[in-house]
Amino acid sequence: MLRLxxxxxxxxxxxxxxxxxxxAAGIAGIAKIVFYIFLVLLVLSxxxxxxxxx
Numbered sequence: 454m455l456r457l458x459x460x461x462x463x464x465x466x467x468x469x470x471x472x473x474x475x476x477a478a479g480i481a482g483i484a485k486i487v488f489y490i491f492l493v494l495l496v497l498s499x500x501x502x503x504x505x506x507x
Contacts, residue, residue, distance in 0.1 A: 454491045458484050 461484035469477035 454487065454494075458488050458491065461487065 461480050465477045465480040465484060468474075468480060
């Protein structure tokens with residue numbers, strides 16, 4: 454999932470450098486959403502691991 458975030462950010466940076474501002478903003482927004490999903494899943498995974506005792 455982190456690879457997807459990094460790939461989307463690289464695409465957004467390249468698009469911004471080439472002048473595709475709207476496209477770059479859209480891709481950056483998608484990367485941000487995927488990043489927040491990753492953080493939520495990480496926190497849930499850590500909580501379940503602490504509660505489960507494994």
